[in-house]
Amino acid sequence: MILPLSQSVRLHYLDFDYSEDAEGAGTFEAMASTQAAQAGHVRQEITRVLNWAHSTFSGMRAPLDEGGEWDFDLQGQQEWSAIEALTYDETAGQLTARLDEPRAPRHSVTLSLTGSPQFCEAFRMQFCPDQ
Secondary structure, three states: OOOOOOOOOOOOOOOOEEEEOOOOOEEEEEEEEEEHHHHHHHHHHHHHHHHHHHHHOOOOEOOHHHOOOEEEEEEEEEEOOOOEEEEEEOOOOEEEEEEOOOOOOEEEEEEEEEEOHHHHHHHHHHHOOOO
16 A cells, blocks of 8 residues: 655755656666765665665565565665875886875765656655656
8 A cells, every 4th residue: 555645855865866667667876975974864864765765665576577566775885095196206217105094984875776657756855856
């Protein structure tokens, strides 16, 4: 049973792109890459989206080709980077490199949701009202 839709929710970190296949199944994909201070906010938005999907389309999650109404894929990683200062000595004809200290990690997540036309319309109304 599908619950009535609540007022649309503005997301600040997740910006979904939409694509559709020939059968009308759609995919919403978002990626967020932030510093540690914002990672919790991103996770809250992901939780909000997945809580909505699980409650609005309760018991309907499964791959679409297995009869599901919707499904999702969620992945995350942390990346550390450091500036590599490169210097070229034209007299010696040599390149030298000096690696700075690693910077704070970036937290990156990707969230993909696939769904039937009914799921996609409800998702769009809830999270992407401008699309």
